[in-house]
Amino acid sequence: MSASPVESSAASSDVLRRYALTVGDTSLILAQRLGEWIGHAPALEEDLALANIALDLLGQARYLLSHAAELQGGERTEDDVAFLRDPQDFLNLSLVEQPNGDFGQTIVRQFLVDAWQLELFERLQQSSEPRLADLAAKAIKETRYHFRFSSGWVVRLGDGTEESHRRVQTALDALWRFTHEMFVASPAEQEAAALGIAPDPASLAAGWSSRVDEVLKEATLKRPADVAYSWHGKRGQHSEHLSRLLAEMQSMQRTYPGAQW
Amino acid sequence: MYTQGLDSLGADCLHTSASERAALEQRFQSKVDAEERIEPKDWMPDAYRQTLIRQISQHAHSEIVGMLPEGNWITRAPSLRRKAVLMAKVQDEGGHGMYLYSAAETLGISRDELLEQLLTGAAKYSSIFNYPTPTWADVGAIGWLVDGAAIMNQIPICKCSYGPYARAMVRICKEESFHQRQGFEIMMTLSRGTPEQRRMAQEALDRWWWPSLMMFGPNDATSKHTAQSMRWKIKRFTNDELRQKFVDITVPQAEFLGLRVPDPDLQWDEASQHYRFGTIDWSEFQQILQGNGPCNRERVEARQRAHEGGRWVREAAMAYAEKRRQRETQAA
Amino acid sequence: MTGATMTQQQKQWPLYEVFIRARSGLEHKHVGSIHAADERMAIEHARDVYTRRQEGVSIWVVRSADIVASDPADADALFEPAKDKVYRHPTFYEIPDEVKNL
Numbered sequence: 001m002s003a004s005p006v007e008s009s010a011a012s013s014d015v016l017r018r019y020a021l022t023v024g025d026t027s028l029i030l031a032q033r034l035g036e037w038i039g040h041a042p043a044l045e046e047d048l049a050l051a052n053i054a055l056d057l058l059g060q061a062r063y064l065l066s067h068a069a070e071l072q073g074g075e076r077t078e079d080d081v082a083f084l085r086d087p088q089d090f091l092n093l094s095l096v097e098q099p100n101g102d103f104g105q106t107i108v109r110q111f112l113v114d115a116w117q118l119e120l121f122e123r124l125q126q127s128s129e130p131r132l133a134d135l136a137a138k139a140i141k142e143t144r145y146h147f148r149f150s151s152g153w154v155v156r157l158g159d160g161t162e163e164s165h166r167r168v169q170t171a172l173d174a175l176w177r178f179t180h181e182m183f184v185a186s187p188a189e190q191e192a193a194a195l196g197i198a199p200d201p202a203s204l205a206a207g208w209s210s211r212v213d214e215v216l217k218e219a220t221l222k223r224p225a226d227v228a229y230s231w232h233g234k235r236g237q238h239s240e241h242l243s244r245l246l247a248e249m250q251s252m253q254r255t256y257p258g259a260q261w
Numbered sequence: 262m263y264t265q266g267l268d269s270l271g272a273d274c275l276h277t278s279a280s281e282r283a284a285l286e287q288r289f290q291s292k293v294d295a296e297e298r299i300e301p302k303d304w305m306p307d308a309y310r311q312t313l314i315r316q317i318s319q320h321a322h323s324e325i326v327g328m329l330p331e332g333n334w335i336t337r338a339p340s341l342r343r344k345a346v347l348m349a350k351v352q353d354e355g356g357h358g359m360y361l362y363s364a365a366e367t368l369g370i371s372r373d374e375l376l377e378q379l380l381t382g383a384a385k386y387s388s389i390f391n392y393p394t395p396t397w398a399d400v401g402a403i404g405w406l407v408d409g410a411a412i413m414n415q416i417p418i419c420k421c422s423y424g425p426y427a428r429a430m431v432r433i434c435k436e437e438s439f440h441q442r443q444g445f446e447i448m449m450t451l452s453r454g455t456p457e458q459r460r461m462a463q464e465a466l467d468r469w470w471w472p473s474l475m476m477f478g479p480n481d482a483t484s485k486h487t488a489q490s491m492r493w494k495i496k497r498f499t500n501d502e503l504r505q506k507f508v509d510i511t512v513p514q515a516e517f518l519g520l521r522v523p524d525p526d527l528q529w530d531e532a533s534q535h536y537r538f539g540t541i542d543w544s545e546f547q548q549i550l551q552g553n554g555p556c557n558r559e560r561v562e563a564r565q566r567a568h569e570g571g572r573w574v575r576e577a578a579m580a581y582a583e584k585r586r587q588r589e590t591q592a593a
Numbered sequence: 594m595t596g597a598t599m600t601q602q603q604k605q606w607p608l609y610e611v612f613i614r615a616r617s618g619l620e621h622k623h624v625g626s627i628h629a630a631d632e633r634m635a636i637e638h639a640r641d642v643y644t645r646r647q648e649g650v651s652i653w654v655v656r657s658a659d660i661v662a663s664d665p666a667d668a669d670a671l672f673e674p675a676k677d678k679v680y681r682h683p684t685f686y687e688i689p690d691e692v693k694n695l
Binding site: 052 | 336342351576
């Protein structure tokens with residue numbers, strides 16, 4: 001990342017907006033998924049743990065969506081951005097919109113995203129864009145804890161019972177195909193990297209890979225083979241799950257346009 | 262907490278003679294009368310222990326089941342701010358359940374046993390959570406009325422004679438003050454909003470008013486536990502006293518919101534300086550207690566599903582801990 | 594060990610007592626208990642359950658079964674003998690008011 005100041009042109013503000021949505025939507029949709037667990041987790045302590053992670057992610061999302069709203073101008077708020085946008089305008093990783101499945105699948109999804117966010121926020125702290133750098137400085141601490149939590153569970157489940165090993169390996173096999181997208185630059189990421197406000201996604205791959213491998217080894221899990229097909233949630237091309245998730249999340253704002261809550 | 266010490270204590274009790282027991286009971290009661298706290302390993306009458314286990318675990322179960330009606334709206338909260346607040350609130354309820362299970366465990370019963378009682382239907386929880394939350398306004402009404410009534414019930418328990426229960430309650434009351442305020446804030450926003458929102462708010466008040474009054478329990482004349490619990494200082498006010506207090510402070514709040522309390526008999530009584538209110542339909546309360554409320558089945562099933570669905574996870578964690586212990590032993 | 598061979602007792606996550614230091618300069622204080630399968634999980638659960646409102650900067654967890662506690666039946670023998678040693682307290686000594694710094 002170069003440290004040159006960003007030109008405050010309309011073009012760069014649009015890049016920044018789309019980049020903020022890429023990172024912010026990923027946190028938002030993952031928070032929404034985790035919210036489905038609260039009250040239904042395998043142990044009471046895990047209800048609290050998942051809620052804490054969801055609240056951290058929601059905080060990140062609100063910061064970035066508010067910023068995106070400001071950049072878009074007018075009277076827009078974080079809620080307009082979250083609740084009145086169509087699925088194809090969401091720029092989150094496809095991985096985070098995948099259904100919760102069992103606790104093992106939720107943990108694997110979390111673990112894969114946590115490892116990615118660790119690499120991302122580590123680098124984003126050096127962004128020449130102060131809002132992104134500030135967000136990253138706060139989020140990196142949260143993410144370190146999330147990773148501690150999720151990797152701990154990956155190891156326990158992977159090296160636990162035969163059943164837990166089987167379940168968590170199945171989840172890993174099912175979700176691995178969504179990880180390729182993390183390291184393929186979307187137009188927003190490419191332009192953001194060119195402006196020096198964000199890292200090139202490809203540069204996060206090595207760090208992510210070694211973090212993931214280390215935990216999978218301890219968990220006695222097999223790293224699945226990479227697949228060529230790449231999902232493109234970051235470009236607004238989503239799986240079938242996002243529109244359903246949004247239909248639920250946005251239902252109140254869509255049903256009662258203009259109401260204050 | 263320190264539960265293992267209780268087994269031996271229980272055995273000792275079997276060997277005490279009647280006169281020794283009487284002396285112990287008297288010492289116990291004078292401690293309670295002197296406002297001293299009873300702590301886990303102190304001698305206590307068995308009935309006191311059983312009453313506490315019943316009450317604390319019912320209270321804990323209520324927090325846990327209470328996560329469900331509001332949890333129903335987490336994914337549909339109408340703004341990001343409301344979503345964050347609701348998640349934190351439902352999470353707090355889980356936390357409060359845990360503080361309470363933790364207090365109950367000091368009495369020599371495990372959380373697994375208590376959960377088992379909840380899942381098999383042997384244990385009760387507050388009937389209020391067997392009502393549905395069909396609209397967003399129900400989230401507001403629960404915070405305002407249900408948490409309001411709960412706080413009214415709980416503040417006196419902060420001075421309960423049993424130390425761990427009292428301490429858990431201090432923590433809970435401190436944390437809950439935001440719950441009621443956020444609920445009232447939701448109701449305020451709705452009652453100042455669009456006609457649809459005002460209707461939503463009024464209907465939620467209509468749904469939750471009477472069940473909230475029932476939360477204080479049966480009338481004093483028919484309450485079977487009150488006298489003994491008051492002597493033990495587990496309870497400090499009667500059901501009717503607390504209910505009256507709740508009505509007196511809540512009616513003006515409803516007026517502030519411009520909402521109508523669904524009780525044609527409600528009126529201010531200048532002489533007593535209290536609101537007089539209509540007769541509670543206890544048959545509805547009894548029906549729900551017997552498992553025939555609108556959501557009894559759904560609530561217990563949701564807890565059963567979480568428990569059964571999580572079994573493999575809990576077992577895996579124990580198996581992993583055991584493997585690691587064995588590896589460490591081998592390495593040593 | 595498989596799930597089927599574990600007894601009920603072994604299946605339940607053990608109980609841990611939680612102690613929190615509210616801020617540096619203060620001692621750790623007992624706040625309650627949690628269940629966890631291992632030490633790492635115990636710290637995480639204590640953090641998630643007992644420090645949601647910035648209540649702490651440091652956590653201790655200890656297996657409840659590892660706590661050795663005094664028996665309330667011994668309370669008289671343990672603590673009564675200290676009662677009459679009033680000379681251990683500064684107020685026991687009478688010093689005229691005009692003497693300062695004592």
